[in-house]
Amino acid sequence: MSQNDYVLRTVEERGIGFIQLWFTDVLGTPKAFHITPQELENALEEGMTFDGSAIDGFSRMQEADVLARPDPSTFQVLPYEGTGSEIARVVCDISNLDGSPFEGCPRHTLRRVAGQARSEGYTFFVAPEIEYFYFASADPSMTPKPLDRGGYFDLSVGDPASALRRRSVKMLEEMGIPVEHAQHEDAPSQHEVDLRYTDVLTMADTVMTTRLVLKALASEQGLVASFMPKPLAGVQGSGMHTHCSLWKDESNAFADPEDEAGLSSTARSFMAGLLVHAPEITAITNQWVNSYKRLVPGHEAPVNIGWARSNRSSLVRVPVAKHGRLESTRLEYRAPDSACNPYLTFAMMLAAGLKGIEGNYVLDDELTSTSAVRQRPLPNNLNDAVDLLENSTLARATLGDHVVEWFVKNKRSEWAAYKSEITQFELNRYLPVL
Amino acid sequence: MPDDLLLCLPATIDPSLLLGLSQAGYRLEQIDAEQLDAAPKQLLAALVSARGGLSAGLETCRKIRATAEGTVPILLLVNQVDASSLEHTGEVFDDFAILPTSASELIVRLSKLTFGRGASSKSTLVTYGPLKINTETYQAAIDGRVLDLTYMEYELLSFLASNPTKVFTREALLSRVWGYEYYGGARTVDVHIRRLRAKLGEEHASLIETIRSVGYRLGQPSWAT
Numbered sequence: 001m002s003q004n005d006y007v008l009r010t011v012e013e014r015g016i017g018f019i020q021l022w023f024t025d026v027l028g029t030p031k032a033f034h035i036t037p038q039e040l041e042n043a044l045e046e047g048m049t050f051d052g053s054a055i056d057g058f059s060r061m062q063e064a065d066v067l068a069r070p071d072p073s074t075f076q077v078l079p080y081e082g083t084g085s086e087i088a089r090v091v092c093d094i095s096n097l098d099g100s101p102f103e104g105c106p107r108h109t110l111r112r113v114a115g116q117a118r119s120e121g122y123t124f125f126v127a128p129e130i131e132y133f134y135f136a137s138a139d140p141s142m143t144p145k146p147l148d149r150g151g152y153f154d155l156s157v158g159d160p161a162s163a164l165r166r167r168s169v170k171m172l173e174e175m176g177i178p179v180e181h182a183q184h185e186d187a188p189s190q191h192e193v194d195l196r197y198t199d200v201l202t203m204a205d206t207v208m209t210t211r212l213v214l215k216a217l218a219s220e221q222g223l224v225a226s227f228m229p230k231p232l233a234g235v236q237g238s239g240m241h242t243h244c245s246l247w248k249d250e251s252n253a254f255a256d257p258e259d260e261a262g263l264s265s266t267a268r269s270f271m272a273g274l275l276v277h278a279p280e281i282t283a284i285t286n287q288w289v290n291s292y293k294r295l296v297p298g299h300e301a302p303v304n305i306g307w308a309r310s311n312r313s314s315l316v317r318v319p320v321a322k323h324g325r326l327e328s329t330r331l332e333y334r335a336p337d338s339a340c341n342p343y344l345t346f347a348m349m350l351a352a353g354l355k356g357i358e359g360n361y362v363l364d365d366e367l368t369s370t371s372a373v374r375q376r377p378l379p380n381n382l383n384d385a386v387d388l389l390e391n392s393t394l395a396r397a398t399l400g401d402h403v404v405e406w407f408v409k410n411k412r413s414e415w416a417a418y419k420s421e422i423t424q425f426e427l428n429r430y431l432p433v434l
Numbered sequence: 435m436p437d438d439l440l441l442c443l444p445a446t447i448d449p450s451l452l453l454g455l456s457q458a459g460y461r462l463e464q465i466d467a468e469q470l471d472a473a474p475k476q477l478l479a480a481l482v483s484a485r486g487g488l489s490a491g492l493e494t495c496r497k498i499r500a501t502a503e504g505t506v507p508i509l510l511l512v513n514q515v516d517a518s519s520l521e522h523t524g525e526v527f528d529d530f531a532i533l534p535t536s537a538s539e540l541i542v543r544l545s546k547l548t549f550g551r552g553a554s555s556k557s558t559l560v561t562y563g564p565l566k567i568n569t570e571t572y573q574a575a576i577d578g579r580v581l582d583l584t585y586m587e588y589e590l591l592s593f594l595a596s597n598p599t600k601v602f603t604r605e606a607l608l609s610r611v612w613g614y615e616y617y618g619g620a621r622t623v624d625v626h627i628r629r630l631r632a633k634l635g636e637e638h639a640s641l642i643e644t645i646r647s648v649g650y651r652l653g654q655p656s657w658a659t
Contacts, residue, residue: 003585006572006585006588007585009571009572010572010573013571013572013573014573014580014582072585073584073585073586074584075584075585076582076584077582079582123619123621125621172632173632173633173635174582174632174633174635175582175633176582176583176584176587176629176630176632176633177629177632178628178629178631178632179632196625196628197625198625199621199622199625202625247619247621249619250619250620250621
C-alpha cells in the first residue's frame with residue numbers, strides 16, 4: 001500500500017465530499033482550494049496548476065502559474081468541518097511547472113533548511129507556546145472587548161472562553177495534535193496552548209492547523225480568536241515562545257550533564273548563533289507593525305539580546321531540565337509572536353543556530369539581575385527590522401532573493417501606510433496643547 | 435499472526451542471531467530442510483544458512499521455492515569463500531548476507547525484503563478489545579468511533595494491533611513500520627505514539643503502553659489483567 005492509496009481509499013470509505021488543498025503564502029496566511037474526490041487522484045499524482053500571481057509573495061516576472069503538490073503524509077479529516085459530508089485536508093508544497101521547488105513556497109524553504117541540518121546529522125525539534133485572545137468581535141472600529149477578567153492560571157467557573165479553549169484542545173487532540181497543556185494567560189481573555197514537540201516541518205503545519213481550529217471553533221460561538229501580537233495596550237501581548245532542541249542520532253545534542261548549565265558546546269554555539277543573528281531575523285519572527293508594540297519592557301517580552309535561565313525578559317531562556325532528564329534539555333526563543341509565518345520563523349531560527357555551530361560562535365555570559373554590560377537591543381520597529389533583514393546575508397542564503405525582496409517591498413509599504421496615519425495618541429497628546 | 439513468521443533453517447542456525455531477530459519482533463520457527471513439508475505455510479520470509487556448505491543451502495532454498503509458499507522471500511547466509519559461487523544461482527534466493535553477520539544486518543535486509551508483506555497484508559480484520567482495524571479498507575475504529583488517522587499513524591497502529599501484548603523497541607518499530615523513509619530517529623516513534631494516543635482519546639490512550647527504557651506495546655498480556 002502506498003500513501004496515495006491510503007488517502008484515496010480513506011476518502012472513499014469515509015465519504016469525504018471535498019478535499020482542501022492547503023498552502024501558506026509568504027506572510028503566513030493560510031490558503032486553500034477545494035477539490036472533489038474525483039480530482040484527488042490526479043492531484044496526488046500530478047499536482048494542481050493554479051495562477052500564483054494573486055498570492056502574497058508568489059508573483060513573479062515571467063511565469064504566473066505554479067503547481068500545488070499534495071503531501072499525502074499530511075492527509076487529515078477535519079472534524080470541525082463535518083456538516084453533512086466530511087471534509088479533509090492535505091498540505092501542499094508549491095513547485096514550478098517543471099516540478100522544481102518554487103522559491104516563494106515557505107514550506108519548501110523550511111524543508112530545505114531542515115534538510116541542511118539533516119545533512120549535518122541533526123534533526124531539529126520544536127514546541128511552540130501559542131498565545132492568543134478571545135474577543136467578542138473583530139470589528140476594528142472598537143477597542144477589542146475581552147470576555148473575562150481572568151489572570152495567569154486562573155481557574156474559573158462557567159467562563160465561556162475557558163470552555164471554548166477546552167473544546168478546542170479536545171478537537172486538536174482528535175486531529176492528532178497533542179497539547180502539552182493549555183491555560184489562561186496573564187491578560188484578560190488571553191489564553192495559551194502549548195504544543196508537544198515534533199520535527200520542525202510537521203510543527204509548522206501544526207501551527208497553521210492549530211490557529212485555524214482555534215479560529216473556527218471561536219467563530220462557531222460567534223466569538224473571535226485573535227493572534228494579533230498586541231491587541232490591548234497595557235497588558236501582555238501574544239507571543240509564540242518556541243522551545244527547540246537539536247538531536248544527533250538518538251541523543252539530545254544540546255545536553256551535557258557535566259556542564260554547569262547542562263548545556264553542550266553545540267547548544268552554546270547554537271544559542272550564540274540565535275543571539276548574534278537575532279536582529280536581522282526579527283522582521284521574520286515579528287513581521288507586523290503591531291509586533292513591535294509587544295516588544296516593549298515590562299510585559300515579559302524580550303527587548304534586549306541575551307540569555308538566562310530564570311530571567312523571563314531575556315531573548316533566549318534555558319528552561320531547567322527536569323532532574324536527570326537530559327532529553328528535555330532545550331532552548332526557548334522568546335521573540336516570535338503568534339502572528340508569524342511559522343515556516344519562515346522556524347527556518348530562520350534553525351539557520352541562525354546552525355550558523356553559530358558552523359562558525360563556533362562564542363556565547364556571551366548569562367544575563368543576571370546585576371549584569372552591568374549594556375545589552376544590544378532588538379530592532380525597535382518594523383522599519384528598522386526590515387533594513388536589517390534586507391542587508392542580512394544569512395536571510396538571503398536561507399530565504400532566497402525572491403522571498404527577501406518581495407518581503408522587504410511588502411513591509412516597506414506597510415510601514416509607509418502606518419506612517420501616514422494620524423493616531424489617537426497624537427490627537428490626545430498634541431491637539432489640546434500644540 | 436501466522437504471516438509474521440520467519441522460518442529459519444537449518445535448526446542449528448546461530449542462536450545469537452536468532453535472539454536479535456526475536457527481540458526485533460520476528461516470530462521464529464527453526465526447522466531442518468527435511469521437515470519442510472510439515473512447516474507452517476504462511477510465512478513472512480525464510481532465513482537459510484549455508485554455513486554447512488553452499489550446495490546444501492541452495493538445495494534448501496529450492497525446496498522452499500517448490501512448496502506452496504513459493505513466493506516467500508528467502509535470505510541466504512553464506513560463508514565468504516562461497517560468495518563468488520553465487521553468480522549463476524538465479525532466482526533461488528532473494529538476498530544474501532556473508533557470515534559472520536549480525537542480527538542488525540539481517541533485520542535491515544529482512545525489512546527490505548518483506549516490505550509490504552506480513553502483518554497487515556493478509557487477514558482483513560484486526561481486533562483488540564475496543565479497537566477494530568479493517569486492513570482491507572484501511573479504517574480503524576475505537577468503541578465504534580472511526581479514527582481519522584494519517585498514513586503513518588495507521589501503519590503504526592495496525593502493526594501494534596497485529597502483534598498485541600508484544601513489546602517493541604523504538605528501533606524495531608522504526609525498521610518494521612517506517613522501513614527506510616524516515617528521519618528524526620526514535621523520537622519519530624514517540625511523536626507518532628503521542629499523536630495516536632491523542633486520537634484514541636483519554637479513555638483509550640492507555641491501550642498503547644510505554645514500557646520504560648524498552649519501547650511500546652499495545653494491550654496487556656493476559657496475566658497482568
